[in-house]
Amino acid sequence: MVTYEDVLTQTYQILARFAKGQKLTEGTDLLADLGLDSVQVMELLLEAEERFDISIPLNILPSVRTVRDLAQRVQQLMERA
Amino acid sequence: MSLFDKFHQLAVTRQALFGDGTVPFGVVIEKVLSATEAIVNGRPTILAGTNNYLGLAFDPVCIEAARGAVQEQGTGTTGSRMANGTFAAHAALEQELSDFFGRRSTIVFSAGYLANLGILSTVPGQDDVVLIDADCHASIYDGCRLGSAEIVRFRHNSVADLDKRLRRLAARSRRAMIVVEGVYSMLGDRAPLAEIAALKRDYGAYLLVDEAHSLGVLGAQGRGLAEEAGVETAVDFVIGTFSKSLGTIGGFCVSDHPELELVRYACRPYVFTASPAPSVVASARAALAALRTGPELRRRLWDNARQLYGRLRDLGLALGPEVSPIVAVLMASPEQGVAVWRGLLERGVYVNLVLPPAAPNGGCLLRCSISAAHTSAQIEVVVEAFRATRS
Numbered sequence A: 001m002v003t004y005e006d007v008l009t010q011t012y013q014i015l016a017r018f019a020k021g022q023k024l025t026e027g028t029d030l031l032a033d034l035g036l037d038s039v040q041v042m043e044l045l046l047e048a049e050e051r052f053d054i055s056i057p058l059n060i061l062p063s064v065r066t067v068r069d070l071a072q073r074v075q076q077l078m079e080r081a
Numbered sequence B: 001m002s003l004f005d006k007f008h009q010l011a012v013t014r015q016a017l018f019g020d021g022t023v024p025f026g027v028v029i030e031k032v033l034s035a036t037e038a039i040v041n042g043r044p045t046i047l048a049g050t051n052n053y054l055g056l057a058f059d060p061v062c063i064e065a066a067r068g069a070v071q072e073q074g075t076g077t078t079g080s081r082m083a084n085g086t087f088a089a090h091a092a093l094e095q096e097l098s099d100f101f102g103r104r105s106t107i108v109f110s111a112g113y114l115a116n117l118g119i120l121s122t123v124p125g126q127d128d129v130v131l132i133d134a135d136c137h138a139s140i141y142d143g144c145r146l147g148s149a150e151i152v153r154f155r156h157n158s159v160a161d162l163d164k165r166l167r168r169l170a171a172r173s174r175r176a177m178i179v180v181e182g183v184y185s186m187l188g189d190r191a192p193l194a195e196i197a198a199l200k201r202d203y204g205a206y207l208l209v210d211e212a213h214s215l216g217v218l219g220a221q222g223r224g225l226a227e228e229a230g231v232e233t234a235v236d237f238v239i240g241t242f243s244k245s246l247g248t249i250g251g252f253c254v255s256d257h258p259e260l261e262l263v264r265y266a267c268r269p270y271v272f273t274a275s276p277a278p279s280v281v282a283s284a285r286a287a288l289a290a291l292r293t294g295p296e297l298r299r300r301l302w303d304n305a306r307q308l309y310g311r312l313r314d315l316g317l318a319l320g321p322e323v324s325p326i327v328a329v330l331m332a333s334p335e336q337g338v339a340v341w342r343g344l345l346e347r348g349v350y351v352n353l354v355l356p357p358a359a360p361n362g363g364c365l366l367r368c369s370i371s372a373a374h375t376s377a378q379i380e381v382v383v384e385a386f387r388a389t390r391s
Helices: A003-018 A038-052 A056-062 A067-080 B004-020 B060-073 B088-101 B112-122 B138-147 B161-176 B195-203 B225-229 B260-267 B276-290 B294-314 B336-347 B375-389
Strands: B028-033 B039-042 B043-047 B103-108 B130-135 B148-155 B176-181 B208-209 B238-239 B249-257 B326-333 B352-354 B364-369
Touching: A003 A038, A003 A067, A003 B238, A038 A067, A056 A067, B004 B208, B004 B336, B028 B130, B028 B138, B043 B225, B043 B336, B043 B375, B060 B276, B088 B103, B088 B249, B088 B276, B103 B112, B112 B138, B112 B208, B112 B238, B112 B249, B112 B260, B130 B138, B138 B148, B148 B161, B161 B176, B161 B195, B176 B195, B195 B225, B249 B260, B326 B336, B336 B352, B336 B364, B336 B375
Parallel strands: B130 B148, B130 B176, B176 B208, B208 B238
Antiparallel strands: B028 B039, B039 B043, B103 B249, B238 B249, B326 B364, B352 B364
């Protein structure tokens, strides 16, 4: 069983290249703080899918604003798999 | 704070990229001269971005059919077929499409966009999964968003990635619909359909192929990529449009599944849109008949495609991955794309400027689409304009 902390740590690693040196916290907003555009969001999802070996449905995007949201959804999807 | 705050960044980006110069929405076709020429900014211009693949938008028989339908049936149906009824020509067009594809039934929509919106929002439901190629058209994404199925993207044209995602679904793969395009609209590349059809069979999934850019373009009879790849029986739903090779506007879905007839009752983009106008239906029928007469138009189209692709490649330009009636010239940056696009326009050549996110992989491209109606000399003018603009 993967823990939320494990997922969060790996999510930080994935986000590092998108953050361009910005400090990341659970509350970091992917759009407002990191300024990700739609193409970068898709790249981010692909990387997370590879890392965690899951498919992330696009339907979750409207409910993902922060790093915490993303890590929680990934953990849920891993538990479902 | 206002409703319009979110458009501020768009305005900033537009200003930075275009300044006060010409923007794509600002190009006015002042007078159409033929399927391949128009007056733009007072200048005779070769149209090399129309999607009018077979040149049928100016076919005399199609024009006469549209003219006759206007006179006999009026300018519009003024309502949905659910409310206002089906014109005989709607039913005839659906029958002719079913015959052409050798399928049980067809639904005609008022636009290609609405065909994808309608089918993808209605057929896959709450407990189903739609697997879409990452480079699929916006209408496919929007159809999924309007529906309630789970939406999963797979890497563009990657059979291995699709396989992996189907495997993750386990038993749910039997409720999955794979969605691909025959020819992708931006780069002009084809789906690896034989391999995708094999996966579809292995996992017991469903397969939808949008043949918008391959109808009349691929296949011995012009039925598209599924015909060319020899896998038509594996395709559950074929989506198509009248607005490209058939030279008018509208869309359709054909299928052997008897439930397609029931989709009419549940499909909001079908029920709540006025049905195609009589002139549109008449010209689509005439164009379909022209497409069915033989391969001559397709042969001319492919001769022209090979000429343009080969000559632009000889110039050393970076192009899409394969010869196609869609010839994508890849630009190093949006700024370069705008500059070359304007340079072409000043030299009397119109192509499509495609910026991210519409262009794949965050890139920028100048999208040419060739027509059977282009002459070899016109193609040379397009090539020369690219050469002169680049230097």
